[in-house]
Amino acid sequence: MPSAQTKILWLRKTLRIHDNPTLKACMEDASTVLPVYVLDKWHSNPQNVGDVRFEFIMESLRNLDEKFKKCGVDAGVIFVRGEPEKVLPKIWEAVDAKAIGFDTSEEAEKHSQKTDEDVAGLANKADVKVIDEPAHWMHPPGLYERHMNGGEVPTTMSSFETLFSQCGSVREPLSAPKSIPxxxxxxxxxxxxIRKALDVEDLTVPKSGDNKFYKGLKREQRKLRFPGGEDEALKRLEKVVEKQPDWVASFEKPKTAPTGLEPQTTVLSPYLNAGCLSLRRAWHAVKKAEKDAKGKPTQPPTSLAGQLLWREHWLTIGYFTEEDISKMKGNPLARQIDWDWDNDAKELFAKWEAGETGYPFIDAIMTQLREEGWIHHLARHMVACFLTRGDCFVSWEKGFDVFDRLLIDADWSVNSCNWMWLSCSAFFYQYFRCYSPISFGKKWDPDGDYIRKYVPALKDMPKKYIYEPWKAPREVQEKAKCIIGKDYPERIIEDHTATSKENMNRIKEDYDLSSSTVK
Ligand SMILES: Cc1cc2nc3c(=O)[nH]c(=O)nc-3n(C[C@H](O)[C@H](O)[C@H](O)COP(=O)(O)OP(=O)(O)OC[C@H]3O[C@@H](n4cnc5c(N)ncnc54)[C@H](O)[C@@H]3O)c2cc1C
Incomplete structure (x- = not known):
């Protein structure tokens, strides 16, 4: 087919048209830009991607589809299924494309990086130009690499901040195009x-509630608490950052409550991860808010700008570390700990995941995670500590998998690094500081409103027992219509204090062992 200037834009985690330099580069000299999304087997399997996360991606794609159409791309987003390295060559051959654009900074996970390399290799062989203008981070990976001391990836926030400042100021974000060739x-x-080459009729993004590509799952159509898409992302940025400079300037992460019925932080993470919002756009909005505010802004690492730096910090670690950092073995960052994985541990893990630990605060958090796909940072701390070094002594890798499946902001690098941190496997080693599943939540929410919302079985439990319902006398349980062991589970760990002490000793032993075996 004669189409001298047809170019393909392969969409993955830059689900936006603002600040999209790869799109901009594709538009140059093109007569037609065809945006393509490839749903692979991994993402369509509910064991890897939970229903809320899947729906968030689909909503983001539907919004992007509309935006492309508004820019004159009548076809909108072309939605196909299969493995990218198999499907994309068929597409570029069928449409005689001259170039394919995709942002390789989006992928740090090793299998995905390999897919990117494979696609690039196949494109080169087919004489299809690869356009790659990194915009998933604040600075492109190549710029960090140039400033890294002999390729050394910073593993502390202060060394990362030094590297970040050496890279100069963050580039201004590009505005969205009004029309696309x-x-x-x-x-x-x-x-x-394309229909002929792939032997499919329908190339449109699935409608809301259409689960035919999402294997086996019959989910009722329901509204997401945090809807996907670039429009939502920009609206949220305006509401939480641009319109409240004083809040931004006074932001201190450790002072935000994990138990707020309304989020106490920005909830920009899902949009940054799916690329509905550019990190550079968010950074400049935060910096402007700090300038416009009345008071002196708080400082990293606890300020809002500091939070964006944490993100960038973990992204660089995941991207530049050659090994798979989502696993303990062979991971140069992770201390080797002899976590339990016998039948008892498996049962503890299953109850933790299901939100049936018998500890109301843990169960409320795990329920919010499952139903809404987002939980506050300190709530993540709480359940991660409980699963690993605090109570269950189950490996952080298992927790990583659950978060990866359920979070709408799931990011391979950020998730891995935070799980290593919380389990005292890397970056943070004060294993003797442990979260209590009783007093930590109580400090923020003494009435237990958060628990009442997410664990309805406990909604009438008196305040005195809401964090420890097993202590409620039988008549109190009856009055609250919540009998422990019947309407709400017994604790899976009977004595948190004693168990966490034992676990501290186990971690210490493993630390001692690994330091004595290090040659
Ligand atoms: C065990 C564990 C697993 C986590 N997994 C993920 C994950 O898969 N994806 C993810 O985006 N975050 C993850 N986090 C980090 C953090 O909890 C979320 O980024 C944050 O809670 C998102 O909410 P927010 O947008 O309201 O954050 P805000 O406090 O409003 O911060 C603004 C932005 O800064 C970034 N940010 C904030 N805190 C962190 C942090 N500690 N690390 C990296 N970036 C940060 C996020 O992009 C966030 O949107 C994890 C934390 C823990 C403890």
Whole structure:
């Protein structure tokens, strides 16, 4: 098919048109830009991607589809299924594309990085130009690499901040294009050619509630608490950052409550991870808010700008570390700990995941995670500590998998690094400082409103027992219509204080062992 200037934009985690330099580069000299999303097997499996996370991605794609259409791309987002390295060559051959654009800074996970390399290799062989203009981070990976001391990846926030400042100021974000090159005649022929090459009829993004590509799961259609998409992302940025400079300037992460019925932090993470919002755009909005505020702004690492630096810090670690940092073995960052994985440990893990630990604060958090796909940072601390070194002594890798499946902001690098931190496997080693599943929540929410919302079985439990319902006398349980062991589970760990002390000793032993075996 004659189409000298057809270019493909492969969409993955830059689900936006603002600050999208790869899109901009694709538009140069193009007569037609075809945005393509490839749903692979891994993402369509509910064992890897939970229903809320999946729906968040689909909503983001539907919004992007509308935005492309508004820019003149009548076809919108072309939605296909299969493995990218198999499907994309068929597409570029069918439409005789001259170039394919994708942002390789989006992927740090090793299998995905390999897929990117494979696609780039196949494109080069087919004489299809690869356009890659990194914009998933504040600075492109190549710039960090140039400033890294002999390739050394910073593993502390202060060394990362030094590297960050050496890279200069963060580039201003690009504005969204008003129109995108699209020749209808060429595009219609291209769509027909794609249908034929892939042997499919429908190339449109699945509608809300359409689960036919999402194996086996029959989920009721329901509204997400945090809807996906670029429009939502920009609205949220405006509401939480641009319109409240004083709040931004006084932000101190450790002072925000994990138990707020309304989030106490920005909830920008899902949008940053899916690329509905550019990190550079968020950074400049935060910096402007700090300038416009009346008072002196708080400082990293606890300020809001500091939070964005944490993100960038973990992204660099995941991207530049050659080994798989989501696993303990062979991971140069992680201390080797002899976590339990016998039948008892498996049972503890299953109850933790299901939100049936018998500790109301833990169960409330795990329920919010499952139903809404987002929980506050300190809530993540609480359940991560409980699963690992605090109570269950189950490996952080298991917790990583659950978060990866359920979080709408799931990010491979950020998730791995935070789980290593919380389990005292890397970056933080004060294993003797442990979160209590009783007093930690109580400090923020003495009435237990958060628990009442997410664990309805306990909604009438008196305040005195809401964090420790097993202590409620039988008549109190009856009055609250919540009999422990029947309406709400017994504790899976009977004595948190004693268990956490034992676990501290175990961690210490493993630390001692690993330091004595280090040659
Ligand atoms: C065990 C564990 C697992 C986690 N897994 C993820 C994950 O998969 N994806 C993810 O984005 N965050 C993860 N976090 C980090 C953090 O909890 C979330 O980024 C944050 O809670 C998101 O809420 P927010 O947007 O309201 O954050 P805010 O406090 O409003 O911060 C603004 C932005 O800064 C970034 N940020 C804030 N805290 C961190 C942090 N500690 N590390 C990296 N970036 C940060 C986020 O992009 C966030 O949107 C994890 C934390 C823990 C303890």
């Amino acid at each position: 699209y020749d209808k005649g060429t595009a219609d022929k291209a769509l027909d050619a």
